[in-house]
Amino acid sequence: MTKANAPVIEMLTALADDELVIGHRDSEWTGYAPILEEDIAFSNIAQDEIGHSLVWYTLLERLLQRSPDAMAFERQWLDFRCCRFVAYPRGDFAYTVVRQYLFDEAEHVRLEALAQSSYGPIRDAAARIMKEEAYHLLHSEALVERLGDATDESRRRMHAATATAFPQSLGLFERLEHEDVLVRERVFPGNAKLQTAWIERIVATFGAVSITLPLDGSSKPLCLADYGGRAGDHTSDLEQLIADLHMVYQSVSGASW
């Protein structure tokens, strides 16, 4: 690893870890989702997200000489750089739907920007992942639109889930240590810009089901953002998640599957 690569490594690690960790949380619904069809749909999304983490880990392998398996299964939990948001327990299905929707919209603006990146391999990977993400967004947005305005219980749960998830989800746009370099080198436009584009999109969807977000007149969040993940300052939820994720892999070290 050369010093010049550190900013790209930092960004790719954040991207990959977000995907792996939310994919794992989504997979926890397999067998438990409210209806069979959604169980399969959500398991499918979980597999896609984990597949996307593999795309980013594969790019990292060239820079770090560390395999995707090693990145996913041999790192300590404090070495992960996912935001805290993706690691929180799955909660009820409303929280899961809102989290997935907020994540999918963030992915959308992130990938659109990365598809214009000055760094070729990132540009190509983003264009590939974007096609699959478009379906995730279609699905999670459809669920928000319907559950946000179906019954008293669904409205109550969706309002509560959004109130909890929104401040957490701002962590998706936590500033990276090397952000200035990445912006200057046009690897990506910077988290502040992405967050602004993201807020514009989610306000429209939530507004249609009368869910208001805590924003000021210029669409800046009024709540405290749940930062820390990008610097490795995680909650114990990630520790538990990584222990689950590593359990089988580490039970027989070096086994092939």
Next chain:
Amino acid sequence: MSDTQWETYEVFHQAKRGDSHEHVGAVHAPDPQIALQMARDQFARRMACTSIWVVRSRDIAMTDYQDDVFFVHTTDKSYRDPKAFDAPDKLHE
């Protein structure tokens, strides 16, 4: 207790353009748009697919298995069979 399940939609799947849509099963969904998404995840995730139709199951008119007159043939109809000329093999497949 009333049935809290969503309605079912019958799913028709087309593997490639020009093929017939074939009935492959049914999904529960609250409306046609979600039915299409559910059908995509249940039936088009692995199979090749170019198009899906969904139809609300209760919108399909159907015959009754108990109805013993609808399909019954009691007299010899063999004179109706096209036996007097050779059909190309393709038709027999």
